[in-house]
Amino acid sequence: EQATLYEYRHVEARTADGRRIEVAANLGSASEAEGALEWGAEGVGLFRTEFLFMERDELPSEEEQYEAYSAVARAFGDRPVILRTLDVGGDKSLPGVDQPEEENPFLGWRGIRMSLEVPELFGPQLRAALRSAAHGNLKVMFPMVVDATEFRAAKRILGTCQEELEAEGVPTGPVEVGVMIETPAAALGAAELAREAAFFSIGTNDLVQYTLAADRGNEKLRHLQSADHPAVLKLIKMTCDAAGTAGIPVGVCGEAAGEPAMIPRLVELGVTELSMGAPAIPRAKQVVSGI
Ligand code: PEP
Ligand code: MG
Numbered sequence: 001e002q003a004t005l006y007e008y009r010h011v012e013a014r015t016a017d018g019r020r021i022e023v024a025a026n027l028g029s030a031s032e033a034e035g036a037l038e039w040g041a042e043g044v045g046l047f048r049t050e051f052l053f054m055e056r057d058e059l060p061s062e063e064e065q066y067e068a069y070s071a072v073a074r075a076f077g078d079r080p081v082i083l084r085t086l087d088v089g090g091d092k093s094l095p096g097v098d099q100p101e102e103e104n105p106f107l108g109w110r111g112i113r114m115s116l117e118v119p120e121l122f123g124p125q126l127r128a129a130l131r132s133a134a135h136g137n138l139k140v141m142f143p144m145v146v147d148a149t150e151f152r153a154a155k156r157i158l159g160t161c162q163e164e165l166e167a168e169g170v171p172t173g174p175v176e177v178g179v180m181i182e183t184p185a186a187a188l189g190a191a192e193l194a195r196e197a198a199f200f201s202i203g204t205n206d207l208v209q210y211t212l213a214a215d216r217g218n219e220k221l222r223h224l225q226s227a228d229h230p231a232v233l234k235l236i237k238m239t240c241d242a243a244g245t246a247g248i249p250v251g252v253c254g255e256a257a258g259e260p261a262m263i264p265r266l267v268e269l270g271v272t273e274l275s276m277g278a279p280a281i282p283r284a285k286q287v288v289s290g291i
Contacts, residue, residue, distance in 0.1 A: 005282045009040030013288035021267060021288045024080075024275040026253060030068040033075040036278040040285065043080040043137075045201060045275020046253035047072060049125070050088055059096040059121060065128035073136030080137045082201065082253075082275075083129050084180065085154075086121065087111045087143035097121060106215070111144025116153055126161040133173030141178040141201055146185040148192045155196070182206035182254070187235035190242035200243050202271070204254025208232050227256035233265065240270035251275055263287045 013021045025041035027033060029051040036044065052060045052068060073081050088094050089110020090102035097118055102108040115122040129140050142154045155177055165172050181187050182203030194200070204227040209216040211232050214224035227236070236252075243250040251273030256262040258276030263284060266274065274284055 005286060008282040008285040008289070009038075011040070011285050011289065012042075013285040015267060015288060015291040019267070020272070022251075022273040023281050023284050023288070024082075024251070024273060025278040025281065026275050027072065030071050032278070033072045036281075037075065039278035039281045041076075041079075041278055041281060043082070043273075043275075044072065044076060045082055045251050045257075045273055046203075047081055047083045049084060049086055050092075053086055053088065053094060054092065057095050059094075059124070062124035062128050065125055066131050069128055069132035069138065070135045073132045073138045076136055078137055080139055082139045082141055082178065082199075082251075083132075084141050084143055085112070085115055085125055085129075089114065094121075106209070112142045112150055112154055113144065115142070116150065116157070119157075122154075122157055123161060126158050127165060130158070130162055130165055130172040130175055131170060133175045134171045135173070138173065139176040139178060139199070141180055141199075143180045143203070144183060144206070145179050145193070146183050147189050148196055151179050151193060151196055180253075181235075181239045182210070184211050184235060187239050190239045191245070194242040194246035194248055197248060199248050200239055200250045201273075201275070202236060202239055202250065202252045202254065204232070204236075204252060204256040207235060207254065208256075211235060227254065227259075227262055228265070233269070236266070236271075237269050244270055249273060258284055260284070260287045264291050267291055 013023050022042050024043040024045035025036035026046040027044050028048050090105030090108045132138050145151050176198035178199035179197045180201050180203045212224045214221040240250050249272050252271050253275040257274040258280035
């Protein structure tokens with residue numbers, strides 16, 4: 001069975017009624033790109049950028065970020081690579097940023113909330129992304145967004161970075177801008193967000209955690225850590241319906257995207273891209289082919 005599964009690596013997954021589902025990889029660092037391609041990744045649905053910021057004494061330079069992001073963009077060529085801007089908070093210390101002590105870091109100053117308030121963090125990251133887009137099909141998305149006001153603010157800063165780079169004569173590429181749907185507020189506000197975003201990517205790990213008020217790392221709460229809960233499915237459906245109305249694509253980049261039991265449900269709700277840890281890709285393609 002392993003051998004047959006392996007053959008699914010480079011299949012273009014389609015349901016029996018002809019719906020094409022893109023199966024992509026989640027990357028935790030630039031060095032994972034080649035391996036992901038070997039597993040059959042058709043793109044990167046979630047490029048987590050935290051690796052560049054952790055376990056060091058100062059923020060990474062724009063140049064260092066440019067090297068890492070452009071390497072992944074190059075490796076994937078025409079295939080989409082969705083870079084997620086930094087998503088850390090009070091549970092992880094970030095050198096170079098003065099973080100408050102927080103009683104509830106997962107409900108605290110993290111993700112886009114921090115990026116919007118720390119220009120020396122957000123600016124270089126966005127500039128590095130825009131420059132890397134000259135080398136491939138790079139897109140950008142923002143984590144932990146709760147409403148369109150935040151999303152617009154983040155896009156404005158990206159626009160300013162783009163203007164700066166143009167004025168400096170530095171080459172950039174076109175960048176589609178999407179939003180992660182991983183807070184209940186974002187799912188409930190999906191109709192408004194969909195009018196401003198090029199795509200949605202549902203982060204089921206956090207969407208489950210915040211919807212069911214269950215810490216995603218708490219072993220005692222295993223039974224509350226699945227996207228297969230009616231409340232979560234309702235929010236996923238709202239998100240897909242809003243995207244459908246606006247004509248933008250929806251992906252899933254949380255754990256649920258790689259779970260064989262969840263894939264048919266997500267596809268039925270309108271998801272057209274699934275992004276997961278690369279070793280789960282062949283099985284996901286096989287599951288899609290059987291829908
Ligand atoms: C998610 O929340 O589902 C997600 C993909 O992001 P992360 O796991 O990095 O929080
Ligand atoms: Mg998340």
